Amino acid sequence: MTERIELAQNAAGRSVPAMVNGRPQIPFLGVGQYQPRGRKAAPPICSSRDYPENGDKRVANLETALRKCGLRNGMVISNHHHLRDGDRVALMALEAAARIGVKDLMWFPSASFPSQKGAIELMQSGVIHHIEGSMNGPLGDYCTQGKMRGMGVLRSHGGRWQAIQDGEVHIDIAVIAAPTADAFGNADGSHGKSACGSLGFALADSTYADRVIVVTDNLVPFPCIPWQIQGNNVDFVVEVDSIGDPAKIVSGTTQITRSPDRLRIAEFVARFLRDAGIMRNGFSFQAGAGGIALAFVDYLRRMMKEDGVKARFVRGGSTKFLVELLQEGLTDYILDGQTFDLDGVKSIGSDPRHVATSPFTSYNYHGKGNFASLVDAVVLGATEVDVNFNANVVTHSDGRLLHGIGGWQNCLAAGCTILAVPSFRDRIPVIIDEVTTLTGPGELIDVVATERGIAINPRRQDLLDAVKGSSLPIRPIQDIKAEVERICGGKPAKPKLGDRPVAVVKWVDGTVLDTIWQLS
Amino acid sequence: MTSTNAHQSAHPAEAGHHGKDVRSDLHVAIEPRDSGGLEITLESRVGLYYGSSILSQTRQVLEALGVKHARISIHDEGALPFVISARIETAVKRAGLGKDQKALPEKIALPEPSAKDRLRRSRLYLPGSEPKYFINAGLHGPDAIILDLEDSVHHGEKDAARILVRNTLRAVDFGDCERMVRINQLPLGLEDLAEIIPEAPDLILIPKVETPEQVGEADRLMRELKVSNGVDRPIWLMPILESAAGIENAFAIGTVSPNVCALTIGLEDYTADLGVAKTLEGDESQYARMRMINAAKAAGIQAIDSVFSDVADLAGLRQWGENSRALGFEGKGCIHPSQIPVVHEAFAPTQSEIEKALKIVAAFEEAQQRGLGVVSLGSKMIDPPVVERARKLVARAKAMGKA
Numbered sequence: 001m002t003e004r005i006e007l008a009q010n011a012a013g014r015s016v017p018a019m020v021n022g023r024p025q026i027p028f029l030g031v032g033q034y035q036p037r038g039r040k041a042a043p044p045i046c047s048s049r050d051y052p053e054n055g056d057k058r059v060a061n062l063e064t065a066l067r068k069c070g071l072r073n074g075m076v077i078s079n080h081h082h083l084r085d086g087d088r089v090a091l092m093a094l095e096a097a098a099r100i101g102v103k104d105l106m107w108f109p110s111a112s113f114p115s116q117k118g119a120i121e122l123m124q125s126g127v128i129h130h131i132e133g134s135m136n137g138p139l140g141d142y143c144t145q146g147k148m149r150g151m152g153v154l155r156s157h158g159g160r161w162q163a164i165q166d167g168e169v170h171i172d173i174a175v176i177a178a179p180t181a182d183a184f185g186n187a188d189g190s191h192g193k194s195a196c197g198s199l200g201f202a203l204a205d206s207t208y209a210d211r212v213i214v215v216t217d218n219l220v221p222f223p224c225i226p227w228q229i230q231g232n233n234v235d236f237v238v239e240v241d242s243i244g245d246p247a248k249i250v251s252g253t254t255q256i257t258r259s260p261d262r263l264r265i266a267e268f269v270a271r272f273l274r275d276a277g278i279m280r281n282g283f284s285f286q287a288g289a290g291g292i293a294l295a296f297v298d299y300l301r302r303m304m305k306e307d308g309v310k311a312r313f314v315r316g317g318s319t320k321f322l323v324e325l326l327q328e329g330l331t332d333y334i335l336d337g338q339t340f341d342l343d344g345v346k347s348i349g350s351d352p353r354h355v356a357t358s359p360f361t362s363y364n365y366h367g368k369g370n371f372a373s374l375v376d377a378v379v380l381g382a383t384e385v386d387v388n389f390n391a392n393v394v395t396h397s398d399g400r401l402l403h404g405i406g407g408w409q410n411c412l413a414a415g416c417t418i419l420a421v422p423s424f425r426d427r428i429p430v431i432i433d434e435v436t437t438l439t440g441p442g443e444l445i446d447v448v449a450t451e452r453g454i455a456i457n458p459r460r461q462d463l464l465d466a467v468k469g470s471s472l473p474i475r476p477i478q479d480i481k482a483e484v485e486r487i488c489g490g491k492p493a494k495p496k497l498g499d500r501p502v503a504v505v506k507w508v509d510g511t512v513l514d515t516i517w518q519l520s
Numbered sequence: 521m522t523s524t525n526a527h528q529s530a531h532p533a534e535a536g537h538h539g540k541d542v543r544s545d546l547h548v549a550i551e552p553r554d555s556g557g558l559e560i561t562l563e564s565r566v567g568l569y570y571g572s573s574i575l576s577q578t579r580q581v582l583e584a585l586g587v588k589h590a591r592i593s594i595h596d597e598g599a600l601p602f603v604i605s606a607r608i609e610t611a612v613k614r615a616g617l618g619k620d621q622k623a624l625p626e627k628i629a630l631p632e633p634s635a636k637d638r639l640r641r642s643r644l645y646l647p648g649s650e651p652k653y654f655i656n657a658g659l660h661g662p663d664a665i666i667l668d669l670e671d672s673v674h675h676g677e678k679d680a681a682r683i684l685v686r687n688t689l690r691a692v693d694f695g696d697c698e699r700m701v702r703i704n705q706l707p708l709g710l711e712d713l714a715e716i717i718p719e720a721p722d723l724i725l726i727p728k729v730e731t732p733e734q735v736g737e738a739d740r741l742m743r744e745l746k747v748s749n750g751v752d753r754p755i756w757l758m759p760i761l762e763s764a765a766g767i768e769n770a771f772a773i774g775t776v777s778p779n780v781c782a783l784t785i786g787l788e789d790y791t792a793d794l795g796v797a798k799t800l801e802g803d804e805s806q807y808a809r810m811r812m813i814n815a816a817k818a819a820g821i822q823a824i825d826s827v828f829s830d831v832a833d834l835a836g837l838r839q840w841g842e843n844s845r846a847l848g849f850e851g852k853g854c855i856h857p858s859q860i861p862v863v864h865e866a867f868a869p870t871q872s873e874i875e876k877a878l879k880i881v882a883a884f885e886e887a888q889q890r891g892l893g894v895v896s897l898g899s900k901m902i903d904p905p906v907v908e909r910a911r912k913l914v915a916r917a918k919a920m921g922k923a
Contacts, residue, residue: 260656260660260856260857260858261656261659263857263858264659264660264857397568397569398568425598426543426544426565426566426597426598427544427566427569427570427598427599427600428566428569428598451656451659452659487600487655488570488600489570489573489577489600489601490573492566492569492570493568493569493570493571493572493573495568495569
């Protein structure tokens with residue numbers, strides 16, 4: 001594919017393709033500027049007439065199920081990533097498709113993982129045409145080296161729901177790995193030997209796909225309770241020995257960072273929430289499962305106890321640290337998007353205050369609101385931040401794909417968005433003049449916390465006022481940047497990126513925020 | 521000067537470290553030759569961003585060391601410039617080149633000179649051959665950092681650490697920390713002094729001191745080096761007593777030079793010398809610690825405690841520290857940044873002590889104003905030494921930001 005791709009400049013000043021995989025695109029218009037129109041997409045109407053009255057939708061294997069779903073060339077196959085790096089079902093489905101002999105599929109996972117690098121061979125053999133979803137490691141390299149036939153499309157978790165719901169992506173067949181299911185297709189993630197917690201990422205797939213296959217290694221008699229995935233949306237159920245490697249699905253224990261510098265950042269962030277008055281009775285927050293985020297939760301917990309403060313809810317990815325908050329009565333609820341460790345899985349399966357959510361309730365921008373904007377503070381990471389607080393989370397400074405967007409973009413809607421980042425990594429400054437790939441507009445990023453000080457976005461005068469008199473090292477972002485450049489021996493050279501788009505970064509409303517370029 | 525590589529004993533050599541788990545360091549291999557100029561190959565984790573900067577720095581360092589003909593191969597793991605210079609210089613010197621020449625990195629402004637009796641609650645040990653710990657050490661707020669050339673540095677790496685520590689003193693901003701260096705046991709420590717003193721550290725720790733003569737020798741050399749290098753600010757000495765003999769000579773050691781600002785104790789070696797186990801309670805070293813404190817106070821200098829080696833046991837550290845303060849110690853070594861706030865808390869006067877001392881000082885000042893010879897608080901008479909102790913405590917508390 002060497003066709004010339006027409007580029008347009010979007011409202012963020014980034015050059016983006018006007019067409020992606022044959023579909024015309026809307027360049028990013030600015031935060032909240034795009035007005036969607038029309039009606040949502042919907043799967044075809046089905047009739048109970050065509051499904052077994054005894055509710056038994058089992059078929060012998062995945063290949064049979066795919067054939068019965070009418071798999072053919074060029075279709076879109078989707079998977080969820082709740083089994084993370086332990087997932088076996090996605091490759092199982094794609095390999096079954098290969099055996100059937102179809103070509104040019106679009107694979108549409110909610111995220112991909114290194115263990116799925118087998119997808120590369122399927123792209124080379126023509127079974128998969130391209131991937132729309134996060135691509136890291138070997139898959140990311142394959143994409144940025146320009147080897148994929150179509151263009152990669154990176155979406156946030158909320159953006160994926162939006163794309164499905166708005167009809168931008170039509171899923172022909174959803175293959176849903178289920179740690180527990182009944183023969184009718186009701187399914188749940190919180191029990192079974194491959195338990196992963198919530199199955200929220202698969203909800204959109206189950207309700208909007210033409211055909212839905214549930215794959216389980218823990219078949220229970222009807223009813224599978226709870227049924228996060230409703231069997232009424234499911235065509236076929238396939239029983240297999242194993243849907244994944246439990247050791248890689250959840251970590252036994254999530255570890256707090258031991259790096260003193262990272263602990264310092266985590267402590268700064270917790271103190272910031274306290275000193276800015278955000279940590280108060282009834283507040284809410286979200287932090288991920290990275291080392292700094294876990295340490296932050298630990299510091300915040302101590303401060304909440306000291307000050308006698310309780311949260312109304314905390315937002316998962318849940319870990320042992322959030323579960324402890326719940327058990328100690330420091331929060332009324334955990335609203336969970338995904339579950340990272342064994343304590344989290346156990347809690348979501350047994351404690352009614354630990355609630356599985358989906359990208360619809362938490363993140364989807366094309367809805368009647370979502371609760372991401374009700375969260376008081378969110379603590380996120382980034383690979384780069386620029387002096388205007390624009391941030392990159394998907395590429396390394398050399399343009400290689402490094403991370404998916406995950407819920408990162410959706411979380412920027414929180415009352416106070418804090419990026420917790422070291423000021424430099426391996427001599428490479430994190431605060432720079434201009435980000436390599438724009439993933440989050442600076443107007444939504446309020447605070448950058450580093451081990452050398454905390455920078456507050458000048459747009460947030462209220463936060464600057466709130467922490468006046470605090471003993472925290474609040475500094476202009478330019479100041480921190482200049483110090484780090486002194487330490488690192490000058491500004492880093494800007495690697496030259498190629499001029500052929502290989503993937504795009506979507507904003508939460510489906511417009512195109514930035515482009516990933518082929519590595520030169 | 522023409523081809524300096526004609527040096528007879530020039531031979532291939534290497535310095536530094538590389539590998540997947542190595543951070544902020546580099547490995548340099550040098551192969552001297554008689555002609556052909558410089559041939560530099562570079563592989564760097566940050567090559568895209570700093571590759572050309574590393575290459576030009578390499579050329580500058582080699583020029584400063586008079587190396588004109590050599591093959592140099594560098595594997596860089598994101599080292600900062602002062603580390604790059606140090607590793608190249610080490611490799612060059614190991615290759616038998618660059619004798620009596622230095623490739624010094626640019627010097628940042630020196631902090632204020634440190635006072636003899638400054639606050640020395642915590643001092644964070646940094647292994648002198650691990651550059652990744654240096655750059656952020658000051659951020660964790662210890663009263664001092666120690667760049668260690670002794671026990672944490674392998675025998676074969678003494679030369680490398682010495683050059684690295686020298687460059688660190690020139691290039692790294694440790695904020696308000698006192699910059700200490702622990703040299704090696706004499707006589708090797710004298711070589712350390714020659715490299716380090718020109719960069720004006722604030723304090724030298726001399727390990728395994730047993731006699732005043734040892735400190736006297738280091739002190740004389742230090743004075744000479746200060747004069748010959750134009751260092752005109754104080755550099756204090758802190759002898760470490762780590763043996764039964766050292767403890768017996770504590771007072772003589774503490775008074776041998778006005779440059780000695782403190783005595784400290786090394787309990788691992790001391791208990792080994794006694795042939796007893798080091799316990800969490802420390803009964804076996806009670807005498808040594810108290811003897812040393814008494815000697816230090818008699819000499820009018822500070823008494824500083826050993827390190828607490830269980831990083832995970834912060835409660836144990838706190839208890840040891842509080843006990844240590846009660847005995848008369850004024851500070852303690854730290855081997856991990858997480859120990860610093862605990863040590864600061866342990867060595868801080870309590871709020872009720874501060875309040876009582878403030879009242880005594882206020883009563884004293886009032887008595888002075890009214891021309892009274894006797895100070896009293898309520899119905900109690902206050903003796904002059906009590907007033908003196910209260911004033912010291914208030915001053916300390918102020919220095920710690922507590923009063």
